[in-house]
Amino acid sequence: MRTTFVPSRKTLAEEMEELVKTARGDKAAALVIENARLVNVVSGEIQPGMSIAVQGSRIAYVGKNASHTIGEKTQRIDAKDKYVTPGLIDGHCHIESSQITPKQFARAVLPKGTTGGFFDAHEIANVLGMKGLRLMLEELRKTPMAGYMQAASCVPSTSREFETSGAEIGPEEVAEAFTWGDDMVALGEVMNFPGVVFSDEKMLGEIKETLKAGRVADGHYTWPSGDWRMSAYAASGISGDHEITSAEEVMDRVRLGMYAKLRRGSAWHDVVPTIKAYTEKGIDTRRLLLVTDDRSPESLVDEGHMDFVVRHAMEQGVPPVTAFQMATINTAERFGLSQDLGSVTPGRYADILILEGPLPEVNIKTTIAAGIVAAEQGEMCGDWESSGFPAEAMQSVHLQPDFKPDDFHIAVPQEFPDGTYTARAIKVRENHVDTKEEQVQVPVKNGLLTLPSTGDFCKISVIERHGKNGNQSTALLSNAGFSTPAAIASTTAHDSHNLMVIGNDDALMAEAANRVIKMQGGVTVLTEKETVELPLTVAGLMSPEPFEKTAEQSREVSRALASAGCTMNYAFMTLSLLALVVIPELRLSDTGLIKHTDEGFYHVPLLMEEQE
Secondary structure, three states: OOEEOOOOOOOHHHHHHHHHHHHHOOOOOOEEEEEEEEEEOOOOEEEEEEEEEEEOOEEEEEEOOOHHHOOOOOEEEEOOOOEEEEOEEEEEEOHHHHOEOHHHHHHHHHHHOEEEEEEEOHHHHHHHOHHHHHHHHHHHHOOOOEEEEEEOOOEOOOOOOOOOOOOOEOHHHHHHHOOOOOOEEEEEEEOOHHHHHOOOHHHHHHHHHHHHOOOEEEEOOOOOOOOHHHHHHHHOOEEEEOOOOOHHHHHHHHHOOOEEEEEEOOOOEOHHHHOHHHHOOOOOOOOEEEEOEOOOHHHHHHOOOHHHHHHHHHHOOOOHHHHHHOOOHHHHHHOOOOOOOOOOOOOOEOOEEEEOOOHHHOOEEEEEEOOEEEEEOOEEOEEOOOOOOOHHHHOOOOOOOOOOHHHHOEEOOOOOOOEEEEEEEEEOOOOOOOOEEEEEEEEEEOOEEOOOOOOOEEEEEEEOOOOOOOOEEEEEEEOOOOOOOEEEEEOOOOOOOOEEEEEOOHHHHHHHHHHHHHHOOEEEEEEOOOEEEEEOOEOOOEEOOOHHHHHHHHHHHHHHHHHOOOOOOOHHHHHOOOOOOOOOOEEEEOOEEEEEEOOEEEEOOOEOOOOO
16 A cells, blocks of 8 residues: 655654653554564674564564554564564765655665665755755655765865865855754765865864764775874864775774775775775774765666665675674764664664565565655555755756867967877776876877877866856866767766766767756767767756656666767766866866875876977
8 A cells, every 4th residue: 555654753852751651561552573583783693583663753662572562553564584674774875976866766775775874965065055955955854764964065075276166165054054953964075185184274164063063074085094194184073984995994994983984886896895804804893884875876776775785795705794784783873873773672763674585685575664664575655745946956057058069179288389299198997986197199280189099088078067167178088988989978077066078079079068058967978870868957966757767867878888888887977976086096177187196186287298
């Protein structure tokens, strides 16, 4: 039977008296689960023959016999000795990267067992500022999920010197965000780590407001660890980090008192190397979290969400109960919310999963969220209203669709006459967030740089789309794989989300750019044979359509890229990071090429040498 969900997650103080009455049998439970094989993530054991009684949105009783809590109207579920676990929690996630709205995200992941998450909406905040952050929060509040929002820390991710975003957020805005409610729980990933280490006033001010509000701060640190700089970063109060790609980096962070978030997104395959901190080095797992960071809509459909990551961790040798701890209680403890989340114990929210089959398969049969059966056998049991989206969010691409092929020519300074020169190229890496700087010999003729005649090279251009200054920068990209004339244009270009165009044919690049502008945001892939489009009309980042439709459109984008030769795993997600200047080693923003070094961020020229 379908129902209309009216989310109600009351505080423990509000529900405590009713829970006590229910536990002693003076009030009938709303829901009782019987004959459960309980995965107890607190004690680290599996308990057979357990019962769980629920009152309101929380758990009242856990024990061998809940018969004293059962009344005429109590909903009873016989688990039939199936595994019962806490709902899975994502400790670091950007909903916008899934290209769907919070409502559609919840529809996609609740049947997969994700009942809660800690969401950093810095993508939409870079477009719409505080209005975008509030929009995501209000939309998330209408879902059955235990959704917690983080105040965006890096809007822009660095500064106006290096990129142009649609808005700016500073200490005053961070302080304001924490007045919106207890579900504003943390400061989002602090990507400007050089700013923290070298005492940038804005960055330290945002962290200070976070600490004053009694919240925690999340990190994003990509310098080599093991020297004084990481201690300086941790000393600021930043206590969690997901930009970790090796076992050594996990251990370095944990040893400094931080939480290490092991990431398995669609294109970021970091669990395999990082989990070795536990499986090979034996580090204590209590400060290890499993997270997704970014998952495309088709990967949510094809692979799953946190269920997939937990399963993946077990495949690397993590014991099942430990893997579940890393996606439940560890995450709740990291954010100081273990009294509400992360375990099937009295007083906590009744976010409960009933599994089918062996525990390592993580096959979700039933998802209970805040005491309500939200999903059964992979399907939602009901629906809820969306907040809708204001015109400002639907009209965020402030460009005219009048780009021409010569707008993507690369003009060189007058001091470079016709000849061959050494140029920098951004080398993209499959299944990695970082890039490498590649040096390549390029011809210059009549004041224009042309693509090398050999090798895998194309152009990348970033165009300011927020109506601020009209900047455009164009550079070289390698390893994209295009084997035929092709172009892709997108307004998903982390984190300032300007219009990014990649291709090896100037005419196709211009047409792709114009098509995205006319759509008011989204993705267009063009070849001489086909046109594939994915409209993302909410802030140029998300589709308001059902996630199933968006997943199919995203799948078509991947197919079109592959048919043009760009066969990287989840290629679009990897390409979308090429403008994110806070990740090594070389990136392009609307202001030019940005080099990421051990000293910080620097502009560097495209051409490096005089004529050979």
